[in-house]
Amino acid sequence: MKKSKYISKYDYIAYYTKPKAFWFYTNTEIESSLETIYRKLSKNNKDILYDDWDEDSINEADDEKDSYQFYLEKKEELKNIDLNNPQIAEGIIIDKESKKFIIETYNNSFDYKIVDFDDEIYKYKKMEELAEITKDIILNNKNVIIFQGVFIDKNTITKPDALIKSNNNIIVIETKGTSTAKKHHFLDLFYQKNVIENQKYLIELDCIFDYKLCLVKYEILNKYQISFSITDYINYTKVYSDNSIVQKSPFKLELKAFSKLGYHVVKSSTPREPNGDDGIPIRLKAVLNHNLIDFDERICNARSNKKDIEASQEDFLKVLNEYDQVIETLWKHKLSMKETDYIKEIHPNSNDKSRFKNFDYFPEERKIYSLMGYNRLSYSGNIAYQDSTSLDKAKINENPLDFLKESKDQKCSYKEIFTSSDLIKVDYEKTQKLLDQLKTKKVYFDFETINTAIRSIDKSLPFAQIITQCSIIKDLGQNVINAGCNNMIIDPTKINDKWLMDIVDNIYAGNEIKYSKKDNEYIVDGDNNNEISYVVYNKTFERSRLKEIDLKLNNKEYTIKIEHIINNLYDIADFFTISAKRGYYIFIKELKGFYSIKKVLPLISKYAPDIFNLTNCLNYNDLEISNGRICQEKTIQRFFKSINDEEWLQLEDKLKTYCENDVRAMIAVEYFIKDILNNKIDFSKE
Template structure:
């Protein structure tokens, strides 16, 4: 039979679900458009940095003509000992590029690079697949290893890649998986031979749809389920959703009398019966009574670097780079607005952020946030990094009031919130026809991950582009704190 071309990424997709490969080939337009550019960029940057771990190396440039990469690898393999990055091989139509190949006189060592901070099961399949290809070409594989991020590493002024990366020896695991790899490859080929364009394979909805990665074809494979369904219940654990699904309890009507959490039943009830908003005025008044002037409505934006860019920071540490602050100095006073946005080239972002915030919130009024955990954790981290600021960070944390609590506890709930207490669901539920509060109408940035990605890329932009992006960041963050002001006003309105 004609064997399909597999790569290590395609093989790993099939380990998760063989139908992904069929859908990729015959229905690629059915994939949900999900911006993974930032993830790919992170992986690429980490991979490039790791290439220098073993000294000088010879790199194979990517070429759509895979044969050219394989031929270049063959040439370089003769110059042993050497280090080859993206060394490319094929066996029986199974192709792989090895991130780092130590090509010694007595054999080779495989190093797969990941931007993760831990060893995941799917990485074992990835490394074992490469072992399969190279060993079947007659290469003596001395070691097969995974290189990944050490998230305990704290950067000094200079980056130390020997400390940034961990290396895990997976040689024995890779060897033990060889029979499994061979069987899987045969099954994948049989599957694709059996199911051509006009013979779509059966869809099996199971936990593998999200493990190890959320499948881009989830919406396609669940297109015939009733709407809303068990997978739309906010907060329910995924395994519980699948349990109900396999019991045939799929639609909200199926679930309305089930013995499940009351919050899930409440979401179902409000959806099915179009209930009026539920407002616990006593609970909301208690929260309002805890608020003291001056009132500081504040929201942070943060970003993460897999490769720490700032001294004293760890990989993937949350770096607060921006805040918006709406202030009501006293009862009846007009609202003031202040904001901070770090410079893209600033090497002291966290301290400058903290000092600006301390200056803008000098008094012991209430600090209003939406989801206390995030801001409070960042403040504690700042206090640990800069002991001279710890007292001020503790003062601010001691004044925090979490505006999310009434929604999380369902003291205030409407059908439109769809079981969620995210501000992106709550705000349009409270103000459905206010264009000023519509995140969709913002010019460029509409959610937190877009803000993070925009800031990370800021220094690579032209001055004109930087100005446009910075304005969009300020616009987005300002709406977050305006949203909190409007929620506070709604609380006052419904409790009058």
């Protein structure tokens, strides 16, 4: 740990978003410590905790990695940053292009002087020197734009991404590599306000301050492009963006259709009146000045209800009222630390599930907590209380009766099934009925994607999940065991519409589609076109990607194919999901409420090794590319050209092996289910 003289905005945000054990440690140090602790704890543990990054608990709608903030933090903590890191590569682009956008936005009305403290001439100056230079620039220039200027107030320091001074009006802009204004952005700007507005020379100038966010603009652009917009709104609940979206795209993208896919859609760059449909927006300036407005009954009864709004108001008020206390707490903690200190102990903490979350270590922490004996962290959050309040109360060797959620339906009592002595419970009638829906002809397939702020395909939106791999095994009557796997992969620098068409063509196994000159449209040849099941694991993901391809291609022939695939999707994960509404099909106590393929496949290897070997499955932990996160990171590295042509060719086989294993695992799961129904699996053996 490198001790600094000051508390930074990252330290302040950490107070609300990281456990106390992580305060003042860099993200690199935290990641290294978590890995060390995990290795130590798991060394003699028989239960291998497989990565469940692919579990459906991950919120795709909020899966916008802020590469710009990652880049800034790494630049602060390391002298030499890893330019091969895909987030660093993207962060550098966002940094360059956002600065250009801010200059173009504000420099058209006045002739501003431009100062960038990232320039080489400032590189080796001390922070105190840079603070004095910032002061001189502000006092001696009527109109100036300063990037990364330095402000010091007692034991606090900040470097706003951009500060625009015009006469005595000052606008502070924080750039974010996301397309939506998120809740933790408020913490960032509130800290900046307290440090900057406490500068004696600015008080004497009697400046008028305003605060804004520079966000990734939600509009359609071509490959390797990015654009920005500036907003002075933040959201009370969930996320909110006032960015515009192209209403009539080159491929006739319909806003209504896109909205159905879960995207936030607004019709202009001006925020509409709050109506609760997409959260409650409020001006940053109002919140920062303690002006929390009251909402009328119409808004409170909308989707974002009164309870949610009041909870958010409480969060904001707490932050607004305790600034000095938080800084004092951080400072005392900082003084008590030594440079030789390292992270020794962690325990469940409310900040693991902070409502201001901006950097999530929880998946890694949860595995460690589980090994430490915190039972509730060994269970899926779908069935065990793991909110911020519950984590504060977590105890080692806690009884499941104390943390399992209450079922709202008598069909499925979590406490009853998880505390019983039964290792497996099967609803035979319901499970057989679901299995009977699986048709004789089957196509098993799996997607891997990348999603970046920088567009990875022409005519696309930021953070679009673009498919880079698709593994397919077809069982159209032959023995599926002997069927080969079609491992489709594309160099991410070459993604185009033709690639998306190829994916659909290779998955589709229905009747031939012909063009009718008479009707001037494409029609399906034959009537019996629903005798095929398209098997996936957790169909929400694949269905969303297929709908996006349909919208992107806007081609009648492919619409027919995609609709056929979607209408015949078969989700084999359903057999292991537990729901208060549906009850369960197959309950295996050892899964503890999880159902991802990374959790189920090891049970097949353990209890049905013949099936595991017959379907040619591999142990995920033995693969060099062992989960979707690594797969995505490596592919994004290639997209930003951090991996050269030769390295990519070598990497392709490893990526294909991982994706193929997901598909073969689906077949293994199907065989496993059939053997369970036939009582062929002995779950009592070790």
